[in-house]
Amino acid sequence: MSSTLPQPSIDEIEIVPVLQALADPVRLELIRALRSNPSPRSCAVTEYDVEISAPTLSHHWKVLREAGLTTTFVEGRTRWVELRTEDVHARFPGLLDAVLA
Amino acid sequence: MSSTLPQPSIDEIEIVPVLQALADPVRLELIRALRSNPSPRSCAVTEYDVEISAPTLSHHWKVLREAGLTTTFVEGRTRWVELRTEDVHARFPGLLDAVLA
DNA sequence: CGGACTATTCGATGACTGTCAAATAGTTTG
DNA sequence: CAAACTATTTGACAGTCATCGAATAGTCCG
Numbered sequence: 001m002s003s004t005l006p007q008p009s010i011d012e013i014e015i016v017p018v019l020q021a022l023a024d025p026v027r028l029e030l031i032r033a034l035r036s037n038p039s040p041r042s043c044a045v046t047e048y049d050v051e052i053s054a055p056t057l058s059h060h061w062k063v064l065r066e067a068g069l070t071t072t073f074v075e076g077r078t079r080w081v082e083l084r085t086e087d088v089h090a091r092f093p094g095l096l097d098a099v100l101a
Numbered sequence: 102m103s104s105t106l107p108q109p110s111i112d113e114i115e116i117v118p119v120l121q122a123l124a125d126p127v128r129l130e131l132i133r134a135l136r137s138n139p140s141p142r143s144c145a146v147t148e149y150d151v152e153i154s155a156p157t158l159s160h161h162w163k164v165l166r167e168a169g170l171t172t173t174f175v176e177g178r179t180r181w182v183e184l185r186t187e188d189v190h191a192r193f194p195g196l197l198d199a200v201l202a
Numbered sequence: 203c204g205g206a207c208t209a210t211t212c213g214a215t216g217a218c219t220g221t222c223a224a225a226t227a228g229t230t231t232g
Numbered sequence: 233c234a235a236a237c238t239a240t241t242t243g244a245c246a247g248t249c250a251t252c253g254a255a256t257a258g259t260c261c262g
Contacts, residue, residue: 015200019124024250025117043209056251058210063249077208077259098196099116125220144239157221159240178229178238 005065005072005079013068013091021067022099026050027060031069031083032100040073040080106166106173106180114169114192122168123200127151128161132170132184133201141174141181 008014021027033048034041041047043061045054052060061081064070069088073080088096109115122128134149135142142148144162146155153161162182165171170189174181189197 016124016126016129019120019129019200023117023120023124026250028117028120045209052250053252054209055211055253059250062210074209079209092199092202094195095199098193098199099120101193127220146239153220154222155239156223156241160220163240175239180239 002073002075005074007065007071007084008068010068010087010090013087015092017067018069018088018092018095021063021069024060024063026052026056027064028099030060030064031096034070034081034083035085035096035100040071040082043072043079043081104175106175108166108172108185109169111169111188111191114188116193118168119170119189119193119196122164122170125161125164127153127157128165129200131161131165132197135171135182135184136186136197136201141172141183144173144180144182 022031029050030048043057045052045057048057050057061070061072061079065072065081068091069084071082071084073082083096085096123132130151131149144158146153146158149158151158162171162173162180166173166182169192170185172183172185174183184197186197
């Protein structure tokens with residue numbers, strides 16, 4: 001059994017939640033990691049160079065997903081997270097490039 | 102006597118404070134107002150279509166200025182605020198365009 | 203089934219934030 | 233100087249947020 005966690009459609013992506021999601025050092029680092037490596041990647045706390053607990057990381061994934069920045073796939077015990085590069089670009093062209101430069 | 106309120110130099114503009122400053126509906130509206138009208142503009146609460154008190158507006162101007170997004174000139178009793186369009190673009194090319202689109 | 207594993211949810215906590223009323227600082231004008 | 237004016241600072245407050253430990257849900261494997 002595999003599925004996708006709830007996320008806003010392209011039209012539902014709003015600038016304020018997106019900026020709020022990006023305006024955190026940890027989440028910005030996660031976005032950078034997603035961009036620099038091939039997608040999708042595991043959600044596991046061991047996969048990222050962040051000094052936070054598993055519950056906190058899970059919280060950050062949720063914030064990013066609900067803002068419309070990422071997609072999370074459920075597959076068995078693991079989660080796969082992917083940057084919604086094209087969707088974000090369609091809604092706010094150049095934003096990710098500008099933020100991650 | 103005229104002067105400029107303290108603000109970060111171009112090199113000191115950091116992405117996280119910038120995003121934090123932009124991630125507020127009122128401040129985003131202020132940035133939009135600054136962009137759409139010729140600069141500099143007054144800081145007065147009566148000049149903007151926001152439903153907040155004068156102290157709160159003053160607080161928002163400070164957040165924007167300390168993030169490096171605006172410059173505030175002191176001239177007598179009034180303050181003139183200006184978007185640091187070129188500086189922000191030099192540091193994070195395309196950011197303002199992407200956010201305000 | 204039962205243990206190991208991945209990840210989330212829950213509850214609590216300390217820090218930060220947006221907001222306002224009141225007081226204050228500095229400037230202009232009468 | 234005194235009053236009016238623009239704007240900030242201070243102090244307080246309610247709400248939000250990042251964080252963690254503990255508990256929970258669901259999955260895989262022996």
